[in-house]
Structure formats: C-alpha cells, structure tokens
Amino acid sequence: MDIAISQEQATVPVTVFHIKGDIDVTSYQQLQAQAQQAIDAGTRYLLLDLSQVGYISSAGLRAVHLIFNLLRTDSPDESARAVSWGLRDGTFKSPHLKLLNPSPGVRQVLTTTGFDMFLEIHDNLEEAVASF
Amino acid sequence: MKADCALRISAKLENLSEVRRFVWETALSLGVDSVTLQDMLLAVDEAVTNIIMHGYRGREGHIDVEVGHTAGALVVRLRDEAAPFDPTRVSPPDLTLPLEQRAVGGMGIYLIRQVVDEVSHCITTQGGNELTLVKKGTIRGY
Numbered sequence: 001m002d003i004a005i006s007q008e009q010a011t012v013p014v015t016v017f018h019i020k021g022d023i024d025v026t027s028y029q030q031l032q033a034q035a036q037q038a039i040d041a042g043t044r045y046l047l048l049d050l051s052q053v054g055y056i057s058s059a060g061l062r063a064v065h066l067i068f069n070l071l072r073t074d075s076p077d078e079s080a081r082a083v084s085w086g087l088r089d090g091t092f093k094s095p096h097l098k099l100l101n102p103s104p105g106v107r108q109v110l111t112t113t114g115f116d117m118f119l120e121i122h123d124n125l126e127e128a129v130a131s132f
Numbered sequence: 133m134k135a136d137c138a139l140r141i142s143a144k145l146e147n148l149s150e151v152r153r154f155v156w157e158t159a160l161s162l163g164v165d166s167v168t169l170q171d172m173l174l175a176v177d178e179a180v181t182n183i184i185m186h187g188y189r190g191r192e193g194h195i196d197v198e199v200g201h202t203a204g205a206l207v208v209r210l211r212d213e214a215a216p217f218d219p220t221r222v223s224p225p226d227l228t229l230p231l232e233q234r235a236v237g238g239m240g241i242y243l244i245r246q247v248v249d250e251v252s253h254c255i256t257t258q259g260g261n262e263l264t265l266v267k268k269g270t271i272r273g274y
Contacts (some may be wrong), residue, residue, distance in 0.1 A: 022149060022152075024148055024149070024177060024181075025145055025148065025181050025185075026145050026146060026148065026149075055152060055173065055177075057174065057177045057178065057181070058174075058178055058240055058243050059181070104166070104167055104170075105166065105167065105169075105170035105173070108167055108170050108171070109170065109174055112171070112174075112243075112246060112247060113243065113246075
C-alpha cells in the first residue's frame, strides 16, 4: 500500500490521503502511523481517497475508526453522548474525517459494518474538500 | 460440494492477497457477481487472518483453500493443521467497546457471520480444522 499526501484549501485546510493498494492486516498500521504523523503536524481535517483501494478488511476498518477518534475534538457536538445520540438518530457525521470514491466492493464493506453511519462518503474531490 | 479449484499457501500474512486473488478469480469464473463476491472475500480474509494469527501463532504451517459450489451456493473451505479451534463457538464481540480497543482479528468472526449465510467447523482426521463458508443463491443456473 502506498499513500500520496496532498493539501487542499477550502473553508479549512484539508489533508488528502490518496491510498493505493489493499488496506488489510499487513498494511493498516502504515495508514494509522501516517495519519498520526499528519495529525501531529497539524492536520485537523482529513479526506481518505479510496478510489485506488481494491479491498479493505476489518483491520483497515479498525485503522479508519482509530483515525476518526484521533481527529475527534472535545467540542460538545463530538462528545461520546452526542455521537451516540447522533448515530441513533442518523444525524451525526464526522466533521473531521471523510471518505472519497470507494469502489463498489469497499463501499459495500463500509455499509455492512455501519461505517457509512458516521463517515460521509463523497464521489467528487472538489465537493468533498468543500464539504469540510 | 463440487470443488472447482484449490490453493495451498504457507500460513503467512503476506499470502493473504494471493488467497483473495485466488477466491476472486475462481468465483468470478463460476459466474458470481463481483459485489456478492466482496462479502465472501471479506469472510475468507478474516478467517485466514484468524488461522494465521490465532491458530498457527507464528509457527510454520499451511492452509488449503478450496473454492466450489453446491445448489447455487458459493462454498469456500479452509483447512489447516493448527490446534483445534471452533470459531463458530466464539461469543459475539462486545460492540460497546471502541474498535481500537478490540484485538485485531477480534471482529473477524462477527464480520464473517454478517456477510455469509453459513459458517461451519469440524476437526479434520489429521487433527486440524476445516472451516466452511457458504454464500447462498450466488451462482445462476444451478
């Protein structure tokens, strides 16, 4: 798996991870580590471009969930209680982490596991960046 | 089950992608659609990961992967020679725990049950494990 990183500017600065390859038990730690590095360097808004990801396993989902939590803030809108209620009502989506253009197979995994309930999935880079 | 193709791999995580490619290509040749196939691929990946990490635990060994069909269902059978372990008897994970606090692979069995229709386990005559995953109604014409 390779990750190319680009920076986009909309209302806020958005870091884009262009991921190429499968995200499975052999590669999820690399994704976690690079996300941690970016966050340590100041990234607060992260878009994962999945257009070149052929496959994601539960290890990859675990990495995505970890990144979601790393980017969560202490604001009342993102408290555990607010997220829990928002998930139940279908009103919560992460303002910090979003996904771009997953393949039908990857999208299906995200849907099956409920990740689409708290992460926005976009089909267009410009729209995705502008949505932050 | 009519076995259509078989693959033997060393029980190493770097071979996971080869298993996925093998299941993908064999099932596609049987006429399984790619979206349905993604479910089986996820189940196989999780099951093989569990065998390597929790069955063999770093020891040398191999895993036999067999892809076939019966009555319109796609069937994948995994055989290993690790210590006997029946994943179908594992309790569902505590879904209230954050994902990052669960062991890697801990979600595997839960996910397998979510994406395929049947999961069964038996002990082989050599004392290893045989895990069978079934996805029904996936092959037309049977």
